[in-house]
Amino acid sequence: MTDQGVPRTRAMASPEVTPSLPKHIKLRHDEGRGRWIILAPERVFEPDETAVEILRLCDGQRSVHDIALQLAKDYSAPVTEIEGDIVQMVQDLADKGVLRL
């Protein structure tokens, strides 16, 4: 899905989807407050550290599974567990319009 098309059906998260931030969603570091924020229409989200790490890997190329593999390596944690958590987070953010799947 590109920025040109607004989704009119709910996208469902799975290990295979390749999430990305649409052009109008801005993940940036707020120097003043010393934290990462997501700027969205009429909303400011304050993602926690893990969420920021995941979001920075959401480049539209990597799948949720790829992201899980990467984090599993970084944290020496089981992939399946991490993958489940990421699917859930990605679904939640897609429903809020923050991620495209």
Place this chain on the structure above:
Amino acid sequence: MNEVSPVIRAEHAAQPNCGRAPMGLLAELTHKCPLQCPYCSNPLEMDKPNSELSTAEWQRVFREAAALGILQLHLSGGEPTARKDLEELVKTSTEVGMYSNLITAGVLLTRDRLKALADAGLDHLQLSIQDVDDANAERISAYKGGLAKKRELCGWMREIGMPLTVNAPIHRANIENLSAIIEFAVEMGAGRLEVAHVQYYAWALKNRAGLMPTKAQVMKTVEIVDAAREKYKGVMVFDFVVPDYYASRPKPCMGGWGRGSMNITPAGKVLPCHAAESIPGLEFDNVRTKSLADIWLSGQAFQKYRGTEWMKEPCRSCERREIDWGGCRCQAMMMTGDPTNVDPACGLSPRHAEFVALASGESGDATPPPFIYRRLAGTTA
């Protein structure tokens, strides 16, 4: 992207009653508007075009705002597209890294102008609609052919790929069309829909008897929105503002006075909220004479009802005092003559029953009074 250097540092935060860094700025660029909606949030006495801040003044204010920590800039009015320098203002907002949101009725925009605004970095557009029935939309806004222009604009939005929020103020004269309004927003490609029951201040307060829905109508809208939220999950996000006249808890007005956002009028006056000028005894600073940081941190109007120190009972000992923030000061003023009283929308207010009765009485009137339209020059219907 420029770095934000915060004015609010630790040493400030250690002082009592200091504001946190604000998140949002509503910049009312002009009070000019081709529409005349009877629920307009602009004050009854509007700023004249020749008193408006210049391009350079707004640009300076935007730089100061970003430095103060403001993340979201809402470009509003009146009708902000009536300003010929809007593209330049958006460009400055983009340069200093604020997220820009254009709040517009959309009827003055052309495809070329929309494209120019997108090129200047405009992040998002919020389009207000009056109704999805052409004739009724014309009656509400006193403007011909508005809905057709809005449909056309939404087409350009989809083509350009600019994210859209539809804002639908809800009141007695369109409440029965809510389901159709939701379908309209889906069809137009909106990512968000604000179903915003009218808030009764300024022009809306003047027209309250003609706008107030019944409690049964309001409850029905809650059902409709709940069902639509489920149906359009992952497609369209809903923001739902309920009218506080039928509530038992007050709204945390502005998220707390002087806590997260501010308004600037076309002539540069800085207000803690839209309606703050209805409260006597407040001194409003102007960006022409003071820096935005000074005004936010120590301006009399911001300090007056910031935090919880100003509260009387029942707010003072209420466990929700830092959730509701005592509700709305303007509504307390309007109903009780004292802005430090609890908002009459709160069930703990001794005036609450009277407040609810006002709404029930007016909404039950079979023949509501005609609208008093919002006009720059006068107030005649």
